[in-house]
Amino acid sequence: GAGVSQSPRYKVAKRGQDVALRCDPISGHVSLFWYQQALGQGPEFLTYFQNEAQLDKSGLPSDRFFAERPEGSVSTLKIQRTQQEDSAVYLCASSESTSPGETQYFGPGTRLLVL
Amino acid sequence: KQEVTQIPAALSVPEGENLVLNCSFTDSAIYNLQWFRQDPGKGLTSLLLIQSSQREQTSGRLNASLDKSSGRSTLYIAASQPGDSATYLCAAVPGNTGKLIFGQGTTLQVKP
Numbered sequence: 001g002a003g004v005s006q007s008p009r010y011k012v013a014k015r016g017q018d019v020a021l022r023c024d025p026i027s028g029h030v031s032l033f034w035y036q037q038a039l040g041q042g043p044e045f046l047t048y049f050q051n052e053a054q055l056d057k058s059g060l061p062s063d064r065f066f067a068e069r070p071e072g073s074v075s076t077l078k079i080q081r082t083q084q085e086d087s088a089v090y091l092c093a094s095s096e097s098t099s100p101g102e103t104q105y106f107g108p109g110t111r112l113l114v115l
Numbered sequence: 116k117q118e119v120t121q122i123p124a125a126l127s128v129p130e131g132e133n134l135v136l137n138c139s140f141t142d143s144a145i146y147n148l149q150w151f152r153q154d155p156g157k158g159l160t161s162l163l164l165i166q167s168s169q170r171e172q173t174s175g176r177l178n179a180s181l182d183k184s185s186g187r188s189t190l191y192i193a194a195s196q197p198g199d200s201a202t203y204l205c206a207a208v209p210g211n212t213g214k215l216i217f218g219q220g221t222t223l224q225v226k227p
Contacts, residue, residue, distance in 0.1 A: 004158070031213060033213070033214060033215075035215075035217075040219075041219055041220075042119075042121075042204050042206075042217030042218050042219050042220050043159070043204075043215070043217050044217070045214040045215065045216070048212075048213060048214055056212065056214065059214075091158060091159070093159075095213070098213075099213075100146050100147075100208055100210075100211045100212060100213035101146055101147045101164070101166060101208065102213075103149070103161045103164055104161070104215065105161070106151075106158035106159040106160070107158050108156070108157055108158045109157075109158055
C-alpha cells in the first residue's frame with residue numbers, strides 16, 4: 001500500500017512569508033508525528049497527534065509554528081513569518097496505534113529553504 | 116532530558132568488512148531504542164527496534180544490541196556492501212511518549 005506522502009517536496013520562501021506543509025499518513029494510522037531535521041543533524045521532535053488531538057507540542061520552536069489534523073488523517077504544519085533559521089527538512093511519520101513502542105513510518109520530507 | 120549521541124560521525128570501510136556503529140543515551144528509562152537508515156533526499160527507514168526488556172535484535176546482516184544500564188546500543192553490520200552506504204540514526208523512545216529522540220547519525224561509506 002501507499003506509504004506516508006508529503007507535499008511539497010521542496011519549498012523556497014522569502015523571509016517573512018507564511019508556508020504550509022502537508023502530510024498524508026498511511027491510511028488508518030492513528031498516530032502522527034512531525035520532526036525537523038537541520039542539515040547534518042538528526043531529526044528533532046516537533047509535535048504529536050493521536051487522531052485529531054494534538055497531545056504533545058513541546059518541540060515546536062516558537063509560536064510561529066502551528067500544526068493541525070482536523071479530521072484525524074491529513075496533517076498540516078504551518079510556519080508563519082518564516083525566518084532563515086527555519087530552513088530544514090520537515091519529516092512526517094505515522095504509526096498504526098497509540099502504542100509508544102510501535103514502528104514509525106516516515107515520509108520523504110519537505111525541504112524548506114528560507115531566503 | 117534524554118540526549119542521544121552517535122560515534123563516529125562518519126565511517127568509510129572497504130566492502131566485506133564487519134563494522135560497529137555506536138549509540139549512547141543519557142537516561143536509561145527508555146521504552147525502546149530504534150535504528151533507522153536514511154538515504155540522501157529520502158525519509159527514514161526503520162531497521163531494528165529493541166524493546167527495553169530485550170538485549171538484542173537481528174535482521175539479516177544487521178544485529179542491534181541494547182545495554183540499558185550503561186546507556187549504550189550498538190548496530191553491527193556483517194559483510195558490508197556498497198549498498199549499505201547511508202546515514203544510520205539511532206533513536207530512543209523516552210518513557211511512554213512515543214516521540215523519538217535521535218542521535219546525530221553516522222554516515223557510512225562502503226567502498227567497492
